Amino acid sequence: MSRVGILRFPGTNCDRDIWKSIEMKNKKPEWLWYEDSFKPENYDAFLVPGGFSYGDYLRSGALAALSPAMDSLKKADSLGKPIFGICNGFQILCEAGLLPGALMRNDKGRFIDQWVNLKLENESGWSPFEVGNSYRMPMAHADGRYFIGEEGLKSLKDNQQIWLTYEKNPNGSVSDIAGVMNEKRNVVGMMPHPDRALFDWMGSLDGLKFFDWKDEA
Amino acid sequence: MNLEEKLKLYRINPKEYEKIKEILGREPEGVEWAVFSALWSEHCSYKSSKVHLKKLFSESERVLQSFGENAGIVDLGEEEKVAFKMESHNHPSFIEPYQGAATGVGGILRDIFTMGARPIALANYLCFGEPEAPRMKELVDGVVRGIGGYGNCVGVPNLSGQTNFHKSYNENILVNAMAVGLFTEGDPICLSQAQGVGNLVVYVGAKTGRDGVHGASMASESFDEDSESKRPTVQIGDPFYEKLLIESCLEVMKKDLVVAIQDMGAAGLTSSSFEMADKGSVGLTLHLDKVPLRDETMEPEEILLSESQERMLLICEPSRFDELKSVFEHWGLDAVSVGEVIEEPVIRLIWKNETLTEMSPKDVVDNAPQYERDYNPWKRKDNKNLKWASQDSENLEDLKKILSSHQGGTKEWIYRQYDQRVGASTARDCQSPIGVSALPSGRGLGIVLGCRPHIMRQDAWVGGMDSIAYPAIELAAKGFEALATTDCLNFGNPEKPEVMSEFVASLDGMNKACEAFVTPIISGNVSFYNETLDKGISPTPSTGLVGLRPDLKNMPESFFTKEGESLLVVQLGEGVSTGYWSEIKKGSGEINFDEDLKTLSLQTNKLMNAVLDLPVSSTRIVSSFGLAYTLAKMCFEKDLGVEVETDAPAFLEPLYQVVVSTSNEKAWMDWAGEQGLKVEKIGRVCQNKQWKWNETSLSLDELKDCYNGSWQKALPGL
Amino acid sequence: MKFALKILPKPEVLDTQGRAVQTTLSTHGFNELKDCHVGKYIVLEVEAADESKGLEMAKAMAEKGLYNPLIEKYEVEAL
Amino acid sequence: MKFALKILPKPEVLDTQGRAVQTTLSTHGFNELKDCHVGKYIVLEVEAADESKGLEMAKAMAEKGLYNPLIEKYEVEAL
């Protein structure tokens, strides 16, 4: 069974939700505590869950990006291990430089909780792989406006690194971007929550499609 | 300072002062003033309400813990239990709306996880003044941001809410927050009785600052008047710290490292230490100089009264202290031993090796004054002429006005700012009349708030009753059995007989309904003195009910989902109110309610079973603005219209009716016949985007625009 | 004419951000950091006859709601 | 020794807070306000041998993560 490391920072609050998602996919979740370094070789993939690490103080994800576990995660990246950040996890990966760009305050300056439809723009190392398909799930964030400079955006487009876009832009993100990937395509991040679309009673099952990765699929 | 000034500053009246002297056998000295002032305050002692609260219906087979602890607990069976409670933070929210509301959420969450339950849901009950009243826009903005800011960050979803606007709240807004926590198999219930002579008193969490130290308590001789920095400081909430506190406290409780635990809420260390000792019939030594301080210049009295947030007091066996400390350290929090449990039943307050005072917690807590405030027996208004019949004066075009008003319009602006799904267990969010959390057992936990101030203004007894019946029926309409209640009794000045009369009457109405519906009140809070310049608020006994449903399958929606389905109205009881619209239009309203509550409850129960057993797509209770409005709201989500033929009044308010849409009308009619309930077919759901009531047809798009535009219209810029 | 408002939490008020930044940085290699406060820096570009008029204006804006006097203090500076 | 970091959004980044402040102030009649930017003001109290050492440290903290070079620029000042 694949071992999946789930990073936990002080203030992470979707950790237990991600744990559930991983178990539903018959994989073995394990906690990775922010203060402790870990051996990336021991895991098949990594998840950085949502929440409010360090209360979103300073900038969302900025303080979490400084922790020892993130140094280990960077090693994992250099080994090409699949890494997936959701919501605050996406913010952390951007702040740590594992993903390009930054997530800024929503254009209306407020937290937004709503359902969104996403389109898969390009294939990454993480599922789903059906480019052009659309997925419905909730989003809930205050700092989700994806920003990247003109040059950066051009290179994202040229390298097909835009992973997911919003059908209807909720927060002012550049080019409707909801998720991106790194150049190697092993690291991905998105603002909406696939971990909140796992059962009929949640309102959508689409989230289940987001917890596989290439070398296994 | 002479005695008179001192009594005024510590808010102790002459009679209470005599009682204090009697208890102590001498005049109070030093910090004793502060201790009495805090523990004998209305907030801590419930001195005006206790005699009435004692009469409340508070037990049932399911109730594991009722009043007397931080929160009540209900057994759900299948190894699941829930703790819940509601609390007010009205005054602080009026002063500093963001922090006031945020710390209100923080405080109620602490009441829940102190008991060992993991918080799984929040709900908020808000009353604002007229949108154009001074500061109102800023208050609305700050309160909503504050609730969202705290709840979202700490990671507890907000599942339900209610928002009222009325001029009586112009200078006294209400911010009531409810929290629900879950115990699953193996989770211990932790109580607040200090026990075990020799055990340690441990202080956990944030450092103590001058936050919220009462103006009154600042008057001790030891302070110089001119010191600016000694003014009461606004309490700041830190949801990030609270999250760490939740995780660490639940962990030490689960590891069985705590003997007793209590959060430091109102009157901080004083009330927590005195109450823990009192409940356990033991004493405590407290070394105030060991309390971690944010500002080293703080004096004992300030330390005793500080209301700094995110702090807990717990009792731990000395041999377990190191293990306990290491759990807190793991989460980045300090745990400091500040005293010891002693046999002698006194609180010994120590400051730098000097005993400041020794006070018996029994004397202070149990001997707190209790008042039987004057009130008059309630006279129910006799409005026998008010009938459920179509009114000549009704103009169906008014529906647009109702939908575009801030009272009848959308509240989406509010709940979009709340994370409603963190925790991945939300089955119904704020858009639905009841919030639903999916329990690990696969069952549904329903959460709903009650109290409709316009009914309170029509008749306080009926209003109190309605605070239970209306939410209980909302639960039943989704197939949930109401299990228990928490309340937050917001009233004006209890020293005024007319206010006290309303208090007593509404409490009686509530209580009778709780008995009939078997929803005991297991926790709550009283907030008096919601009054400015002699003007008090509408009596507002807000309530929170939880209910249980055996599964989450085929739970009815609150909006129409299929064209062609039949529209039925199920009648429960025969009461009538002129409704909210009449109040807005004419400034007042009337109510006729003379029901047998037992029957109402039985009918409600039948409805619940029907919802579980019969084919049903959507249900919704007919609300304050009547049937026309309720039907319109059910059309919006899927853009489905209605065709209604009825001689029912459009805007009167029934007490009570539930709208049902179903593909199997016959099954419902047969059921009604068998059960002896009144069910009437009033029309059907249709594809065209028209809201049609007899001959009148209104465009659904237009109605929807009215509804969705209402917020911006009333509160432009928000 | 440009003016800057420096807004900080009042010293007696709990500075939640400052507390988080200070603990995090001091555990991640900066143990020389003894204290930290996080506030706002607002640059206002105003049209004014002279500096003192501009300064007055900047203050008026601050008082109108750019800072919360219950929990914050501020200073203005001409840039 | 105290140092202040003044952090502002880079000019090419949409400053939503600055824009919001400007709208609010201009609805309150402050038409003299031509432009507005909102950033952070961080006061660091550090233990350092001398000012230049302290300054260096403050800069190091900024570079370590107190500002995000992709979207922000900063200045340090000794207080």
Ligand SMILES: Nc1ncnc2c1ncn2[C@@H]1O[C@H](COP(=O)(O)OP(=O)(O)O)[C@@H](O)[C@H]1O
């Ligand atoms: N303060 C609040 N917080 C969260 N949700 C709220 C709040 N106020 C209102 N709502 C939600 O908005 C919806 C519409 O509210 P309302 O207009 O009072 O109609 P209803 O009669 O359905 O309660 C409800 O589902 C309610 O739960």
Ligand SMILES: [Mg+2]
């Ligand atoms: Mg409601």
